Amino acid sequence: LLRIALQDMNPQSDGAWRKSGAGLFRSLVCLSLRAFGRPYGWIICVLDKTDAAYGQDEEHILSLAARQISVAIELKLATARLMEAATIDGLTGVYNRRELISRIESENIRIKRYKNKASGVFSILFLDMDDFKYYNDHYGHQVGDLVLKYLAQILRASTRLADTIGRYGGDEFVILLPETGAEETLVVAKRVLSHLADLSAFENFVEGSSGLSVKIDPDHQLSCSMGVAENHGDPAMCIDEILARADQALYQAKRLGKNQVLAWSAQLEPRQG
DSSP states (O other): OEEEEOOSOOTTOOOTTOOTTOOOOOEEEEEEEEETTEEEEEEEEEESSOTTOOOHHHHHHHHHHHHHHHHHHHHHHHHHHHHHHHHBOTTTSSBOHHHHHHHHHHHHHHHGGGTTSTTSOEEEEEEEETTHHHHHHHHOHHHHHHHHHHHHHHHHHHSOTTSEEEEEETTEEEEEEETOOHHHHHHHHHHHHHHHTOHHHHHHHHHHHHOOOOOOOGGGOOOEEEEEEEESSOTTOOHHHHHHHHHHHHHHHHHTTSSOEEEOOTTSOOOOO
16 A cells, blocks of 8 residues: 655645646555556545545555455456466467367358358368477477477468467367468468478577577478368358368378378368378
């Protein structure tokens, strides 16, 4: 609690306590609102005509109010942290698999109301790091984790706020792109591949994030294989089917040499195993 009583001030003066022509105030009480040991705000009570207006009773009441508000702030923050832990992947900061699937399900329901309209489409971009084991084996798991963090950063930079990025598992990621067809999604995927090809950017990221100095063998540049599938308002298509289609296209991209993206078509070879 900070209590300041201003007495014997000249009401005709234009001292530092005057604000926006509101007049001179003569009594002031400021109470800090804190949560988990950090300041989050203030309660400020002002009287402009009474000297030393705030006594011990007023201070006690205001202090109780400040404590109750601080408790409410702590509860709100704790709830937000729990929600984040339930939906966010702890390593990469993108959505976890459960939240990702939930959002794809919601989008699949939404687009079925817009059959044959431009907004009645969404695409899935399924991607998997190429030779991820190489980075773990040659540079250690700390660098392997940084590869995944870096990929997540690139995915955020390459997509819109309306898109949903999720870690599907291990080094697999999935992006949900609402109101976006397969052709537009291929453009996004190629943007990701272009960013990943910049080895110096990754090396700078590693050094800035961990202090480690890592030089990547140019023969093992970062890359990923990707598959794209879309649902254009097909009421019969479930999310398992569209994910399977994107995964099938990803598998074919791996078979054809990696570091590329393919869109699903009925002519693609079925995934084995």
